[in-house]
Amino acid sequence: MQKKYYIVLDTNVLISGLLKIESYPGLVLKEILNENIILLINQEVLDEYTEVMSRPKFKFDKYMVYEFIEILEQYIEYVNVKTIDIQFNDEKDKVFYEIFKSYKLTNNVYLVTGNLKHFPKEDNIMGPKEFVENVIKP
Numbered sequence: 001m002q003k004k005y006y007i008v009l010d011t012n013v014l015i016s017g018l019l020k021i022e023s024y025p026g027l028v029l030k031e032i033l034n035e036n037i038i039l040l041i042n043q044e045v046l047d048e049y050t051e052v053m054s055r056p057k058f059k060f061d062k063y064m065v066y067e068f069i070e071i072l073e074q075y076i077e078y079v080n081v082k083t084i085d086i087q088f089n090d091e092k093d094k095v096f097y098e099i100f101k102s103y104k105l106t107n108n109v110y111l112v113t114g115n116l117k118h119f120p121k122e123d124n125i126m127g128p129k130e131f132v133e134n135v136i137k138p
Contacts, residue, residue: 005037005135006077008100010093010113011045011052013128018068019058024128028112031136032075039076040103044095046073079103086120093118100125110135 009028017025031037046069052058053065081098088094097119100111111125119125126134 004108006040006103006109007032007037007131008040008096008103008109008111010096010111010115011048012114013112014049015052015058016114016128018053018060024132025114027132027136028128033071035075036136037075039072040079040099040109041076042079042081042095042099044081045099046076048092048095088118090118 007028009032013025013028016023017027017029020026021029028037032039049072050065050069053060053068054062079099079102081095082102084094084098084101086094086097088097093113093115096111096113100109103109109124110131111119112128112131113119113125114127116125116127
């Protein structure tokens, strides 16, 4: 991969990647940690990552959660979100879309989610498999 990409990563993809590193979501995480992808984020999303990773059902050690977030912070760029007047079935998804739209200064920005039906159909909004197969490894 030669050019850098910017990604807004839905929490479900982050968790899937952590649970199964040898998966499409895991490959996306590896590309972030290898500095081939810049993770676009704001504090609300970072807090959601921490909260969801801390849920007992995922069985992540509490120390590991905070250690991972500290590591992840080295690979992120904070985005000032512009509020968008659009209705979402799950309002928690809206912030990911707002980050995506706020930063869309280039066609190298992607929103990667495991819940495509929760987002408007737009170019550069895709699932992890589509992102890996069509963007990372064309």
